[in-house]
Amino acid sequence: MVLPDALRASYFKQKYRFAGRHSAVKLCHWLRRSLNTGGAEQCYKNRFFGVPSHRCLQMTPSLGRCTQRCVFCWRATPETLGVGWEQTQPVDAPDPPSKIVDGCLEEQRGLLSGFGGNPRVDPGMLEEALNPVHAAISLEGEPTLYPLLGELVEEFLGRGFKTVFIVSNGTRPGVLSGLRREPSQLYISACAPDEETYRRTCRPMVGDGWARLLETLEYLESFSCPTVLRHTVLPKANMCNVEGYARLAELGNPTYIEVKAAMSVGSARARFGYEEMARFPEVMGFAERLAKESGYQLLDSHWPSSVVLLGRVEKPKRFY
Secondary structure (H helix, E strand, O other): OOOOHHHHHHHHHOOOEEOOOOOEEEOOHHHHHHHHOOOOOOOHHHHHHOOOHHHEEEEEOOOOOOOEOOOOOOOOOHHHHOOOOOOOOOOOOOOOHHHHHHHHHHHHHHHHHHHHHOOOOOHHHHHHHOOOOEEEEOOOOOHHHOOOHHHHHHHHHHOOOOEEEEEEOOOOHHHHHOOOOOOOEEEEEOOOOOHHHHHHHOOEOOOOHHHHHHHHHHHHOOOOOOEEEEEEEOOOOOOOOHHHHHHHHHHHOOOEEEEEEOOOOHHHHHOOOHHHOOOHHHHHHHHHHHHHHHOOEEEEEEHHHOEEEEEOOOOOOOOO
16 A cells, blocks of 8 residues: 555654655654753653653554544544545555664654754763664554564664564554564553443444454463553543443553543644643543552653553563
């Protein structure tokens, strides 16, 4: 499948850069903030798990492809661009992982080149940023639609990356159960406590999306790496039925649960505004109720990202 020119133009305008036929990379907001503040401002992954924001490479191997159309998703879709393409099918004739990693590194370094002339940026930090050690396969789309996902994890780790995180919506359990190489940490976005809310909020483009998600959760405990249930919450959509979310935790027994406010950014702005977002005290209150219902402990929070971390361990594993 060739992605429409309108889609590629939209992403290029948003400072995505393409790495081959179906992959892309983009500088994270927190990478920029970290460089501009000498490391004083870092993302939640740094606070919770020790991941250095300025050394993170955020990418996707499945640009423009997903099995859901979540109301809070920032990505460009046929409904936002007015052009259609097949979104739910796996990447055909996929680029090899080596080509994707080469392209991501090259494009990320190009995006960072402008920081060299900024007097606020420490040259040593910039040099480190040019040589990332963490890959977040989470930028856009559903990564399990790239057929060589485990091999991509292997490629990053073989290049000296210390950690690779994968974020999936859990609708392709067979791919996750058959990964050739586990990531350093696996996130499953479970953004509804029941099937009715799931259909309304996550808007699956596969008829059995809820059943697939539950199958993924049933398999989750077999992973040796830490696992995370990510609940992206929006008051008018899915910030309800705490008992249902607790049942998901019981089913998957993840290492952690993250409760994070949905943000009115990108294409999501057409579906809800800033005033409709959950404020941090609301997110914290919801997380506290979920902790009580699920038996998980409240481990940490990151106000700037409006996210709260729960866990079934006393403290989160720090990778760095």
